[in-house]
Amino acid sequence: MSEATALRTPLVESQIQAAAARPPGDEPAWLAQARSENLAAFTAGGLPDTRIEAWKYTALRALGQRRIGPVDVDAALRATVDSTGFVLPGVDGPRLVFVDGVFRADLSTAQDVAGLQVMPLSRALREQPESLRFALSRHYRERADAFAQLNAALGFDGVVVRVAPGAKLSSPLHMVFAGGTQAEAGSHLRVVVDVGAEAAVDVVEHHVAVGEASHLATLVTDIAVHDDARLGWLIVQDAGVAATLVRRTRAQLGARASATVHALELGGALVRHDLACDLAGQGAHLETRGVFVIGRRQHVDTQLSIRHGGRDTTSDALWRGVADGRARGVFRGAIVVAEGADGSDAALSNKNLLLSADAEIDTKPELEIYADEVKAAHGATIGQLDERALFYLRSRGIGLAQARSLLTLAFCRVALADISDERLREHLGELLDKRLPRMADA
Amino acid sequence: MLKIDNLHARVEGREILKGLSLTVNAGEVHAIMGPNGAGKSTLGNVLSGREGYEVTAGSVIYNGTNLLDLEPEERAAAGVFLAFQYPVEIPGVNNTYFLRAALNAQRKRRGEEELDSMRFLKLVREKLKVMQISDELLHRAVNEGFSGGEKKRNEIFQMAVLEPKLAILDETDSGLDIDALKQVAGGVNALRSPDRSFIVVTHYQRLLDYIEPDFVHVLAGGRIVESGDKSLAVKLEEQGYAWLADIHPDIARAELAGAKA
Known part of the structure; x- marks a missing residue:
């Protein structure tokens, strides 16, 4: 052998x-x-x-x-x-x-x-x-x-x-x-x-x-x-x-x-x-919108790479992630602006929510620029729900669990916001909603 | 309706309220004025149950129950409403959806029937007319991209839909121009009724030209140091707070001048 x-x-x-x-x-x-x-x-x-x-x-x-x-x-x-x-x-x-x-x-x-x-x-x-x-x-x-x-x-x-x-x-x-x-x-x-x-x-x-x-x-x-x-x-x-x-x-x-x-x-x-x-x-335009909602022991890894090769090209990336249970989410967002791709404009935002102490999310933004006069904005966060927003909802009578669900769903739905067909957008929103952990109010 | 007795509260280890007592009866409008840092916003936050505000002594009895025992959502269902000084933007949550969820959560908690979307929309249309708020506001995400005036009007609109028994307006007039102020005041006045009470927290007497209070209190150094009718507000506007130090030597002159001023 x-x-x-x-x-x-x-x-x-x-x-x-x-x-x-x-x-x-x-x-x-x-x-x-x-x-x-x-x-x-x-x-x-x-x-x-x-x-x-x-x-x-x-x-x-x-x-x-x-x-x-x-x-x-x-x-x-x-x-x-x-x-x-x-x-x-x-x-x-x-x-x-x-x-x-x-x-x-x-x-x-x-x-x-x-x-x-x-x-x-x-x-x-x-x-x-x-x-x-x-x-x-x-x-x-x-x-x-x-x-x-x-x-x-x-x-x-x-x-x-x-x-x-x-x-x-x-x-x-x-x-x-x-x-x-x-x-x-x-x-x-x-x-x-x-x-x-x-x-x-x-x-x-x-x-x-x-x-x-x-x-x-x-x-x-x-x-x-x-x-x-x-x-x-x-x-x-x-x-x-x-x-x-x-x-x-x-x-x-x-x-x-x-x-x-x-x-x-x-x-x-x-x-x-x-x-x-x-x-x-020249002048090509890309929009990417994505969201993962995972739980149990799911492992979901997205590797996004965008290359600005032509002049005056624009890209806008907005990605969201929610992990519960023992799930692990991975997001890498890499943007390369090649030599000569002057006037390019690239934006990338990746925000993530951890719903459980055993869940894990790794996010890695990368930016390489080899051209002049380029605009690039880049940001990635991992966090929990906004306490101020939670209190605002609760102060109006919405229970803690429902407030959490509502904010989590809203966090995800941002990625669907520009789907123009309303029925499709709503349907996809419901798919997301079904995946989010049910938190019952006591 | 509301009896606050000797309330002491701390935020981040610092005592802000130091023995505040206040009684509000049904249908009354109480204005609370005071210099910066006196504890005005703390009072609203303690009453609505915000986390991070630790009550160390005293009691708040609301319609026979200990309000401090209740979660924020339970207080809301019991009829307590706080109009925020800084309403929170919530991207992705539609204003109408939010309001219906809030109303139905309250109704459910009270054992009342939830409103279906038809009946809810009918209610909203009625309230819109009263509040002179544009329909378009409803279709947007909660407070997202709203101007300062729109946010405050939205607070009052929520109050109109939720119909609380005790409304606390936390510096609702701050940042408003005179037209927006009139609109907000008009909304509040439309909601005045014999069984609804208001605590109007404000820094300026101006608001009280439009929302006429039954009582005016001065909050300084963490407690109510002076109470009177609306003429007290006029006196404060003319003379500031410094004169109170002569009557209340225990309150430092600096506190009356406003901690941040």
């Missing part, structure tokens, strides 16, 4: 087996090569440990000891799923539903929308593989990218969205990732989004639980927003209590393009999201 083999964790071993078990499809040679290179990199490096800066607060030792098998595709196709459970008000565009990583045409709704092409990635790979070559032939080299390696090695489906230049879509597209019907199964999906110049589209990335089984899901998303285009991206993460969910989203914005990202992190056991946005074009 070689030394490298001796170091292999059960997770790594099981992933090698999962890759070997995959039937050889008639994939393009470049894709097969990308798979084997990424698998080799994953096998060699394994999961990142906490000595790697990007994983400092998220330990993966326990995950490394698990054996994650491939998804039973037939079982995923047969699994009974109540699709009413993931309806969101106002989200009435085409819907693509995946159950444990397997596309379910029967639960999805296709719509013929002018200027919009949306299809499962497996189909796009059959019909137009070359158009995906750039996104899918990436070779991840860093150990920090272990899950992207795994995703590239084992992923076989996902979503491809293309919005034609100038097309303004009014109905949000709904991607549903339902998980939890198969114990210790791994699902790996890719999403590729291309928003043409001057086009506009809203997309919802929705993670839901359809079972309580512990499982591993990875999702890698690549987004291009071309010049003068607009993208709205809403993430509703309501995965199951035993889910391990690792996502990586990369977005690149062209000149005067704008993107708004909202993220609600509510579910899952071990959850990670790397969200990297590159404001490459």
